[in-house]
Amino acid sequence: MNASDCIFCKIASGEIPSHRVLETGDVVAFLDVSPLAPGHTLLIPKSHCESILDAPAAVVRLLSVELPGLARSIMRATGATGLNVLQNTGRSSGQAVFHLHIHLIPRRDGDGLGYRWNAGSYAGGEAEAMLSKIVGELRD
Ligand code: 5GP
Numbered sequence: 711m712n713a714s715d716c717i718f719c720k721i722a723s724g725e726i727p728s729h730r731v732l733e734t735g736d737v738v739a740f741l742d743v744s745p746l747a748p749g750h751t752l753l754i755p756k757s758h759c760e761s762i763l764d765a766p767a768a769v770v771r772l773l774s775v776e777l778p779g780l781a782r783s784i785m786r787a788t789g790a791t792g793l794n795v796l797q798n799t800g801r802s803s804g805q806a807v808f809h810l811h812i813h814l815i816p817r818r819d820g821d822g823l824g825y826r827w828n829a830g831s832y833a834g835g836e837a838e839a840m841l842s843k844i845v846g847e848l849r850d
């Protein structure tokens with residue numbers, strides 16, 4: 711997607727209004743328009759990239775720096791007893807807006823949110839085979 715067609719670039723620039731929780735020179739956090747829970751917030755870089763796959767490490771660092779304080783503020787403000795930090799990468803993961811964003815979703819016991827966490831297991835040797843494949847793909 712071209713940055714000029716990107717809804718989150720337009721939110722970052724102010725062309726599309728949003729309820730801004732936080733703004734620095736490099737990042738913006740704003741309330742999700744369709745929250746999974748009140749206080750559901752999106753943290754984005756002002757510069758356009760699609761996901762963590764094409765984001766420069768420096769951009770991810772700028773987002774990370776804001777995460778702890780933002781998480782604490784959202785929890786205090788909402789009275790949440792938990793919080794999910796979620797980043798969807800790619801259509802298969804549920805990504806719908808292709809401008810990197812991190813969801814901060816306030817949680818409480820019994821709120822009915824959550825994944826179907828169908829945990830599996832590795833048969834003999836499969837974990838080691840997977841490990842060597844991933845480590846073989848690591849780049850700096
Ligand atoms: P994704 O599925 O891509 O990880 O999440 C995209 C999120 O962006 C969704 O939760 C959706 O509600 C939110 N969203 C989409 N368009 C807008 C918008 O124009 N304004 C705001 N504040 N949130 C949006």
Ligand code: ZN
Pocket residue numbers: 713716717718719720757758759808809
């Ligand atoms: Zn964008």
